[in-house]
Amino acid sequence: MSGEGSTVPPAIELTQGESSQKYNIQLDFMKHHMSGMLIVRRMPDNEIRIVASTYFGLSLFDFSLRNDQFTVNSCIEPMKKEKVLKLLEMDFRRLFLSGKDTRVKATKDSATEKRTSGKGFGKSVVYITGDTPGEPAQIKVKHPWIRLTIRLDKLSKEI
Template sequence: MRKYILLPFLIVIMAGCTPKLFRNLDMRPATSVKIHRGNLMPAFDHLDSAKYYSAQIDFKENSMSGILALTKESEGRFRMVMMTTFGVSLFDFSVSRDSFIVNSCMEQMNKKVVLNILEKDFRSLFMLNVPEHFSAIYYKNPQKPDWIGYGVKADDGECDYLIYPKGTNFVRNIQNGCCIKRMNAVFDEQVVTIHHPKLKLKLILTELQQ
């Protein structure tokens, strides 16, 4: 009898712990799984040669646009260069799991708080905030079998990955951090949107076909 009394409380607690990303799809934690980072496919997976994106940064009422170039420097190390339309570099960073190098950065952006946000964002996007093998909580909704979720304790806090369709391991959505540090990345066909809702900061990347 006691367990029937406790069950509703348990469900409420479990639902409360479910990350917002999965709660929206009514997904529930199912089990704990071991994952190899290389088996998940974020949008920036194929960077054997440089890829170029049109980039738009919206911060509150201000907007800035340019071009973002991404490449893989070596295994686990990525380089990103953002420049204006007419070619002036805005920033140039190298990021790996254990380092973040500012090769150049325009003065207005060269501030610790801005660099910290960008470092964290790029680490999440390239999945450099998790070790090669990691444990995750597996989320699912039997009504939506094509969607699966992984909740991970990353280096920089809770990080959630939404995969669709099941079997492709294509990462559609990443959510990282909470409150003011919350970042939500959505990967569409050729568009990546990185959103910090509390900071009113949005970065939209559209892949350019060369």
């Protein structure tokens, strides 16, 4: 598909004014396993708001992404480390904004797209599965150097 250096479209397209995108989220970080719901929305001022909470209502994190700014509105303690927050920022930028320096491959059946970016500690591999570009059914983000895996499963619009 795309080689290194070309601009890669965001994995998840967010349209301003459209309702929120909702995903089941499973986050495995070191020995911590968290699951819940991720809600993402493009605000009128072009800010992307990313909120994750458990099914019981405990907020896992609340981030704002605007151009070059990344704001941590809140975050639970196990993830409140500068390097972890930087990795999450890079992951969400790769998911919701167009980017460069990403290697893209499709599986033989073209059902899954594999995007690899970064090097060393910051290396991430993103697996995107779904029929509609910009609206994947499932996304899995893996960081090989640390034990961090994020899995997003799209929820239907009725929820």
